[in-house]
Amino acid sequence: MNPLARIGAAFLAFLSAIGRIGMFTATAVSHCVRPPFYANLLLRQFLEIGYYSLPVVGLTTLFTGMVLALQSYTGFSRFSAEGAVATVVVLSMTRELAPVLAGLMVAGRVGAAIAAEIGTMRVTEQIDALTTLSTNPFKYLIVPRLLGATISLPLLVLIGDIIGVFGGYLVGVYKLDFNQGAYIHSTIQYLERMDVISGLVKAAVFGFFVALMGCFHGFHSRGGAQGVGAATTNAVVSASILILIANYTITELFFAR
Amino acid sequence: MSTPSPANDRPKIRLRDVRKSFGSKVVLDGIDLDVGKAESLVVIGGSGSGKSVLLKCILGLLDPDSGVIEIDGQNVVGLPRAEREAFMHKFGMLFQGGALFDSLPVWENVAFGLIQGEGMDRVKAREVALTKLAQVGLGEDVSRLSPAELSGGMQKRVSLARAIATEPEIIFFDEPTTGLDPIMADVINDLIVKCVRELGATAMSITHDMASARKIADRVAMLYHGRIIWEGPVGDIDASGNDHVDQFIHGRAEGPIEMAIRRE
Numbered sequence: 001m002n003p004l005a006r007i008g009a010a011f012l013a014f015l016s017a018i019g020r021i022g023m024f025t026a027t028a029v030s031h032c033v034r035p036p037f038y039a040n041l042l043l044r045q046f047l048e049i050g051y052y053s054l055p056v057v058g059l060t061t062l063f064t065g066m067v068l069a070l071q072s073y074t075g076f077s078r079f080s081a082e083g084a085v086a087t088v089v090v091l092s093m094t095r096e097l098a099p100v101l102a103g104l105m106v107a108g109r110v111g112a113a114i115a116a117e118i119g120t121m122r123v124t125e126q127i128d129a130l131t132t133l134s135t136n137p138f139k140y141l142i143v144p145r146l147l148g149a150t151i152s153l154p155l156l157v158l159i160g161d162i163i164g165v166f167g168g169y170l171v172g173v174y175k176l177d178f179n180q181g182a183y184i185h186s187t188i189q190y191l192e193r194m195d196v197i198s199g200l201v202k203a204a205v206f207g208f209f210v211a212l213m214g215c216f217h218g219f220h221s222r223g224g225a226q227g228v229g230a231a232t233t234n235a236v237v238s239a240s241i242l243i244l245i246a247n248y249t250i251t252e253l254f255f256a257r
Numbered sequence: 258m259s260t261p262s263p264a265n266d267r268p269k270i271r272l273r274d275v276r277k278s279f280g281s282k283v284v285l286d287g288i289d290l291d292v293g294k295a296e297s298l299v300v301i302g303g304s305g306s307g308k309s310v311l312l313k314c315i316l317g318l319l320d321p322d323s324g325v326i327e328i329d330g331q332n333v334v335g336l337p338r339a340e341r342e343a344f345m346h347k348f349g350m351l352f353q354g355g356a357l358f359d360s361l362p363v364w365e366n367v368a369f370g371l372i373q374g375e376g377m378d379r380v381k382a383r384e385v386a387l388t389k390l391a392q393v394g395l396g397e398d399v400s401r402l403s404p405a406e407l408s409g410g411m412q413k414r415v416s417l418a419r420a421i422a423t424e425p426e427i428i429f430f431d432e433p434t435t436g437l438d439p440i441m442a443d444v445i446n447d448l449i450v451k452c453v454r455e456l457g458a459t460a461m462s463i464t465h466d467m468a469s470a471r472k473i474a475d476r477v478a479m480l481y482h483g484r485i486i487w488e489g490p491v492g493d494i495d496a497s498g499n500d501h502v503d504q505f506i507h508g509r510a511e512g513p514i515e516m517a518i519r520r521e
Contacts, residue, residue, distance in 0.1 A: 120359075124354055125352045125356040126356050128318050128350075128352070128356065129352055129356035129357075129358070131316075131318060132316060132318075132345060132348055132349070132350040133369050133370040133373065133374050133419075134342055134345040134346055134370060134373070134374030134375075135369070135370075135373045135374060136338075136342065140373070
């Protein structure tokens with residue numbers, strides 16, 4: 001095959017994949033607003049995605065807040081701007097680091113698990129069995145995961161924001177000898193509502209992408225254990241890339257002048 | 258003797274010129290097949306002959322490229338999804354690997370169609386599930402186990418109990434005895450015959466196990482290269498006069514059927 005044909009084939013395959021993802025997303029979203037709804041399955045996904053991800057998100061944001069305080073202090077002290085440390089920590093955490101890092105951690109933990117579970121159900125014909133038992137697989141498998149991730153990730157990020165800021169506070173007060181009251185005052189002084197809201201909107205979008213990629217790749221996995229493995233890898237990689245692209249796009253929408 | 262009504266004459270399942278290809282590979286090449294009410298038809302054929310694809314087309318898990326598939330006289334090809342889902346209430350299916358849901362205990366697997374498909378109360382559905390499990394020789398102690406804790410034979414029994422739980426009009430069996438020892442295979446065959454008779458259901462099975470086919474079939478059809486090359490009563494199969502059927506039922510390597518050992 002000549003190089004031009006290769007490029008053309010790759011481009012057509014890319015367009016085909018976009019089309020399949022688009023149709024899958026439209027079908028999944030349309031089922032989100034049509035009964036029947038499985039409240040118990042949604043609750044289980046809140047637990048799986050939200051509650052069980054708390055430790056990993058908490059640890060990630062705690063150490064990120066701590067290292068951010070330390071790094072910004074060493075950097076800012078070069079031009080006597082140490083007073084901005086608390087502000088830098090809270091803005092960086094709420095706007096960027098908590099949503100992005102939580103999104104990436106959840107993509108690794110939850111996106112992979114969703115792809116592996118649904119992929120295994122696909123290759124062992126459990127999804128076909130659902131259909132023969134008069135149960136729509138989109139409503140039973142996809143919708144609870146999509147809604148669970150979209151709703152629980154902002155809650156996780158809100159908790160991550162608090163933990164990250166607290167991490168910065170610990171380093172600022174106990175290692176860098178900031179005054180407790182002054183540090184808290186600086187944290188609150190320049191924080192605007194939109195800083196937090198933008199982070200939570202990002203988290204909801206990232207949660208949607210993580211669950212969507214996990215479900216899509218799992219649902220279309222083929223060929224036994226190897227296919228499920230490939231679906232898991234693809235789910236994590238594609239969700240991570242989408243998170244990074246969406247992060248820039250949403251930042252542009254919220255803050256571009 | 259009463260004159261049969263047109264509805265009684267009408268086949269429960271009727272296929273006409275059903276075709277299905279994957280890329281350039283033709284899997285079903287114009288299938289014509291009738292299955293009468295309360296009849297048990299077994300489709301035999303080698304691995305890769307298109308048996309599973311045929312079953313999935315009838316079930317609506319795959320869309321045929323062309324042709325007609327009628328259930329109770331209504332063409333189900335191209336039906337909107339909601340109407341198609343309504344037809345699923347008529348069907349029960351025993352999958353080759355069982356396809357039991359790992360995340361649910363055995364009784365919930367059996368009661369799944371009743372709870373999710375028919376909206377039955379969980380307590381009542383559990384009672385029905387226990388009755389169906391008893392019908393396939395499994396006790397209440399098994400009902401609380403996870404599918405992963407069961408042997409292959411027990412998984413097949415649970416899958417059979419799930420297939421008959423909603424008392425469907427049509428039951429499909431996909432390689433019901435594959436992977437089982439001969440004694441357990443015979444137990445499953447007996448259970449299939451018993452359950453189908455008790456329900457008065459129409460049964461369509463696919464298998465390459467001739468002992469199973471002889472036991473559960475009223476009629477046998479052989480699929481080869483995407484076409485039905487012979488069909489008739491199970492008692493006629495030894496005198497079919499068809500070389501392909503003779504080779505298949507006697508399991509001979511030599512004959513008109515050439516096994517695909519290379520990728521085409």
